[in-house]
Amino acid sequence: GQQVMQIPQYQHVQEGEDFTTYCNSSTTLSNIQWYKQRPGGHPVFLIQLVKSGEVKKQKRLTFQFGEAKKNSSLHITATQTTDVGTYFCAGHDFHSGYSTLTFGKGTMLLVSP
Amino acid sequence: NAGVTQTPKFQVLKTGQSMTLQCAQDMNHEYMSWYRQDPGMGLRLIHYSVGAGITDQGEVPNGYNVSRSTTEDFPLRLLSAAPSQTSVYFCASRGGWGKDTEAFFGQGTRLTVV
Secondary structure, three states: OOOOEEEOOOEEEEEOOEEEEEEEEEEOOEEEEEEOOOOOOOOOEEEOOOOOOOEEEEEEEEEEEEOOOOEEEEEEEEHHHHOEEEEEEEEEEOOOOOOOEEOOOOEEEEEEE | OOOOEEOOOEEEOOOOOOEEEEEOOOOOOOEEEEEEEOOOOOEEEEEEEEEEOOOEEEEEEEEEEEOOOOOOOOOOEEEOOOOHHHHEEEEEEEOOOOOOOOOOOOOOOOEEOO
């Protein structure tokens, strides 16, 4: 079945440093979604990328979808303590359609002031 | 607009007991799913449904049952609780093909089996 791998599993940065998490799928994806889960909370949708090579920005967050639609990244510029949480990527497999959404294991981000 | 509502928020069960986790959504979404979240394991799909009367197994279905008699409700039943089922459970809903495929999650149920 489809596998979505995320690295790193955990990262601790000082406030103001940049952060990047990477997502790789074993199969071609129809789209990739990113979610953020604050400690003790539930995952909340951040963004969806659909097109090959697509790049989207949300303030200090930059999301990229690979040309082959098998990988993606989330980059945070100048982290803030409010960025603390776990970031998940999730994808729909191109062949199986939209019935299931497969999540990566997530990257836990800790930001020290 | 309540979104996705899960109950209860916390539950402690004894080994062998059964219970039902409730999930309801008011967005008329076709797709609903149950995930469990364990440390370092991410979100693993237990069961999912693509519409009323249609359910299917996910990655970790053993020990759980689901049914979908209405579009709004998707309960998860633990048949005979085991300590390995101690976890945080999330229900999620999405629109169907070609619609909003963003997943909306409930607040979660923290289950402890002793």
